Amino acid sequence: MSNGWVVFAYVIVYGFMIGYAGFLTMRLRSVRRRVEG
Amino acid sequence: MTGPSFWGQAREIGLKDLRVEGRSGEVLNITIPFGAVALLLIPLAIGIDRPLIAAVGPGMFWVVTLLFGMLVTFRHSATETVANREMMVLLGMDPAAQFVGRVAASFLLLLAFEGVLAPLTIVLYNPDPVSGWPVLIVVLLLMAIGLALIGTLASGITSGLRSRNTLAPLLVAPLSLPLLVGASQTHEALAQESSILTPILLLVAVVLGLAVVGVLTARFLEEASR
Amino acid sequence: MNRHRILGLSALVVIAIGLYFGSQAPLDGLQGEYTRIMYVHVPSAWLAYLSFLVTLVASILWLTKRRLVFDRVAESSVSIGVFFTALALMTGMIWGYPVWGTFWDWGDARMMTTALMFFVYVGYLALRRSIPDPAMRATRSAVLGIVAFFLVPLSYMSVLIVRTLHQGITVARPDSPIDGEILLALLSNVGAFTVVYLTFMSLKTAIARGEEELEEQSAAVDATPAGAAITAPNLEKVRDV
Numbered sequence: 001m002s003n004g005w006v007v008f009a010y011v012i013v014y015g016f017m018i019g020y021a022g023f024l025t026m027r028l029r030s031v032r033r034r035v036e037g
Numbered sequence: 038m039t040g041p042s043f044w045g046q047a048r049e050i051g052l053k054d055l056r057v058e059g060r061s062g063e064v065l066n067i068t069i070p071f072g073a074v075a076l077l078l079i080p081l082a083i084g085i086d087r088p089l090i091a092a093v094g095p096g097m098f099w100v101v102t103l104l105f106g107m108l109v110t111f112r113h114s115a116t117e118t119v120a121n122r123e124m125m126v127l128l129g130m131d132p133a134a135q136f137v138g139r140v141a142a143s144f145l146l147l148l149a150f151e152g153v154l155a156p157l158t159i160v161l162y163n164p165d166p167v168s169g170w171p172v173l174i175v176v177l178l179l180m181a182i183g184l185a186l187i188g189t190l191a192s193g194i195t196s197g198l199r200s201r202n203t204l205a206p207l208l209v210a211p212l213s214l215p216l217l218v219g220a221s222q223t224h225e226a227l228a229q230e231s232s233i234l235t236p237i238l239l240l241v242a243v244v245l246g247l248a249v250v251g252v253l254t255a256r257f258l259e260e261a262s263r
Numbered sequence: 264m265n266r267h268r269i270l271g272l273s274a275l276v277v278i279a280i281g282l283y284f285g286s287q288a289p290l291d292g293l294q295g296e297y298t299r300i301m302y303v304h305v306p307s308a309w310l311a312y313l314s315f316l317v318t319l320v321a322s323i324l325w326l327t328k329r330r331l332v333f334d335r336v337a338e339s340s341v342s343i344g345v346f347f348t349a350l351a352l353m354t355g356m357i358w359g360y361p362v363w364g365t366f367w368d369w370g371d372a373r374m375m376t377t378a379l380m381f382f383v384y385v386g387y388l389a390l391r392r393s394i395p396d397p398a399m400r401a402t403r404s405a406v407l408g409i410v411a412f413f414l415v416p417l418s419y420m421s422v423l424i425v426r427t428l429h430q431g432i433t434v435a436r437p438d439s440p441i442d443g444e445i446l447l448a449l450l451s452n453v454g455a456f457t458v459v460y461l462t463f464m465s466l467k468t469a470i471a472r473g474e475e476e477l478e479e480q481s482a483a484v485d486a487t488p489a490g491a492a493i494t495a496p497n498l499e500k501v502r503d504v
Contacts, residue, residue, distance in 0.1 A: 003296040003297065003299075005297065005300070005357055005358075005360070005361050006296055006297060006299050006300055008357060009300045009303055009304070009353075009354050009357045009358065010299075010303060012350070012353055012354070012357070013303040013307065013350055013354060014278070016346075016349075016350060017459055020346055020463065021271065021462065021463070021466070024463060024466040024467060024470065025267070025466060027470050028267075028466055028469055028470050028473065031470055031473035031474055031477065032473055034473075034477055035473055035476050035477055035480070190406075190410055193406075194390065194403050194406055194407050195390065195393075195403075198390075198393045198394065199393065200389070200393045204386065204389055204390060204393065207382070207385075207386045207389065208383070208386045208390070208407065210382075211379045211382040211383045211386075212383060212410070212411065212414050214375075214379055214414075214418045214421060214422075215414060215417040215418050215420075215421040218418075218421035218422065218424060218425060219421060219424075222421075222424050222425060235424055236421075236424055239417065239420060239421055239424065242417060243414070243417055246413055246417070247410075247413075250409060250410055250413055254326075254406045254409065254410075257326050257402050257405070257406055258402070258403065258406055260402070261398070261399045261402035261403050261406075262399075
């Protein structure tokens with residue numbers, strides 16, 4: 001899989017997924033904190 | 038107690054709409070000239086290439102009808118004040134009948150819009166004539182009804198919101214793609230002398246589906262507008 | 264947190280499985296290595312459609328049953344659907360450029376429909392941001408959710424009518440049946456992306472629920488001063504949005 005475009009596509013997809021998951025997790029934590037606080 | 042029937046209510050609302058438009062003249066005096074200016078600007082952006090201008094003429098007419106014609110459905114007289122809407126509720130007006138009436142009024146105004154801009158397009162762009170062109174009249178009608186339906190739905194969804202003037206066009210533009218393609222592909226088919234059945238059927242399907250969805254959801258939009 | 268962790272870990276496992284099968288599948292004769300982009304492009308598109316289908320169902324359920332959970336699901340599914348749509352568009356363009364020499368193929372009905380869906384549902388999110396009242400917001404979004412989904416297949420059909428540049432470049436080669444290993448790779452990745460979707464949904468609906476609780480709390484606070492006789496002005500709702 002030495003193909004640049006293919007690697008680029010995979011990095012974009014999984015990178016964004018991890019990023020979005022992290023973003024949602026942070027938002028959930030902040031909402032939870034404000035509900036309890 | 039029996040009041041006016043569904044169609045009677047729709048007719049009254051439609052006539053009221055047209056009367057208000059008659060007094061304010063927003064469509065005739067503003068939106069139609071706006072569309073005409075757009076048709077004038079486009080060839081200047083393309084450059085003085087007469088065959089190219091003739092080729093894009095019909096397509097540009099449909100796009101301008103769509104993008105500028107949708108303003109007809111958002112006209113001020115079509116978006117009533119809160120007091121007006123509450124009065125409708127108190128009078129027991131069927132929201133679906135109101136929807137039909139509004140769509141009918143917008144349809145007629147859009148026909149006027151197309152009626153002015155179509156000859157203008159022919160004059161300015163000089164497109165090649167196509168055989169079977171009376172079919173295009175049917176397309177004009179279907180485009181007008183379809184756009185009236187989408188525009189009135191979008192108007193209902195965004196009524197009373199501060200962002201309405203920008204949000205409603207954003208909603209209508211992508212959703213009217215099937216109308217645009219149906220209209221322009223009918224013209225293509227006539228020019229190529231191939232079957233117009235598929236694009237016409239597409240237009241009919243869009244119009245029928247939107248009419249059904251619009252009538253069914255009218256009651257929900259009405260209660261969400263107070 | 265537990266449910267989210269379980270889903271998240273499952274997602275990672277299924278993604279790994281999908282990656283494995285994707286690497287093992289044979290390559291297409293014409294496209295070579297670029298075939299592998301299909302294993303992220305196609306699942307992204309399918310999950311986008313699935314997300315908006317869920318929104319359609321949730322919208323109808325809200326209008327008929329009026330339970331807030333349906334509105335939460337509808338809205339969350341749109342956000343995630345827009346995410347997958349963006350991925351589908353990006354990977355589609357990345358795939359298109361080396362294979363067809365162009366980032367955008369005007370005759371491609373699926374890409375056109377996907378682009379259209381992106382803008383419509385971005386509009387959905389913009390609509391929601393402009394309505395402070397929860398019930399009004401839910402109802403109007405629901406109507407849009409229904410109208411939007413109805414027009415998507417029609418848009419697909421309409422672009423098919425437009426004469427296409429490239430006839431017959433499809434995922435499944437018309438001459439031979441789809442290779443078993445390719446199908447396996449495709450399906451396992453679709454499964455992986457579905458678990459990812461569920462993970463996101465679980466997080467997003469929990470966030471929505473938390474935000475509803477916050478709103479209730481602030482409304483309750485404003486009700487307590489001077490007992491039931493006087494209610495303090497609810498500045499949250501009056502503040503310029």
